[in-house]
Amino acid sequence: MTDAFIVLEKVCKSYSRGGETLHVLDEFNLSIPESDFVALMGPSGSGKTTILNLVGGLDSCDSGLVRVAGAPVSEMSRRDLPAWRSRHVGFVFQSFNLLPVLTAHENVMLPLQLTPLSGSERRKQADFALDIVGLSGRASHRPAQLSGGEEQRVAIARAIATDPDVIIADEPTGDLDRKSADGVLEILSRLNSELGKTILMVTHDPLAAKKALRLLELDKGVLIEDRQIDEQQREGA
Numbered sequence: 001m002t003d004a005f006i007v008l009e010k011v012c013k014s015y016s017r018g019g020e021t022l023h024v025l026d027e028f029n030l031s032i033p034e035s036d037f038v039a040l041m042g043p044s045g046s047g048k049t050t051i052l053n054l055v056g057g058l059d060s061c062d063s064g065l066v067r068v069a070g071a072p073v074s075e076m077s078r079r080d081l082p083a084w085r086s087r088h089v090g091f092v093f094q095s096f097n098l099l100p101v102l103t104a105h106e107n108v109m110l111p112l113q114l115t116p117l118s119g120s121e122r123r124k125q126a127d128f129a130l131d132i133v134g135l136s137g138r139a140s141h142r143p144a145q146l147s148g149g150e151e152q153r154v155a156i157a158r159a160i161a162t163d164p165d166v167i168i169a170d171e172p173t174g175d176l177d178r179k180s181a182d183g184v185l186e187i188l189s190r191l192n193s194e195l196g197k198t199i200l201m202v203t204h205d206p207l208a209a210k211k212a213l214r215l216l217e218l219d220k221g222v223l224i225e226d227r228q229i230d231e232q233q234r235e236g237a
Helices: 048-055 081-088 106-115 119-132 148-160 179-194 231-236
Strands: 006-017 020-030 037-041 063-068 089-093 167-168 198-202 212-218 222-228
Touching: 020 048, 037 048, 037 063, 037 179, 048 063, 048 167, 048 222, 081 089, 081 106, 089 148, 089 222, 106 148, 119 148, 119 179, 119 222, 148 179, 167 179
Parallel strands: 037 198, 037 212, 089 167, 167 198
Antiparallel strands: 006 020, 006 063, 212 222
16 A cells, blocks of 8 residues: 555544534545546545545644655644645645636746746746646636636646646536536546646546546545446546
């Protein structure tokens, strides 16, 4: 298991709510190889988003090991985690989280401010990311001038601008119509197949899940299904 690209080993995670302790993960194990595209499904409270947050370094486990691309994420200090995230993880959320006063290009530039790149290098990286998602012609537009699908594509461009090892996508199509959702899923599929990005995506949409290479289904913190999605299923989604 420790040779995998992403490893969760005997991970325990609990939260306190209303004076009660909610055990989300109890000695949970998961192994994901590099360049995999994994869809996580399951009812609310099953641990899907908790897994994303642990892998992305947004939260810490109570015990156990979380390792990403050889880095012991679960052992990092709060001081070191932000710099690690900025270099190695790209985040895509259901709400696009774009700053309304900034253009698409400026929004994509934001995570690059934490890198040692020069101003011209940052602009080139942002140009490249927008080109990948097909929005070079909308670079000067602000979020209010974009459709929902275009906003999410800008969010994906922002997520890949730093060339991260892992893309964390939490319900990336949840606020989109079917056509826009299919466009976003196609971009994620290309990032995986053409650029080799490792993608973890939480979704409630079975059609979205079929665009992944692997489906994990959870219930109350337990992995109840782990199966590969064949090419015929992906093409029919």
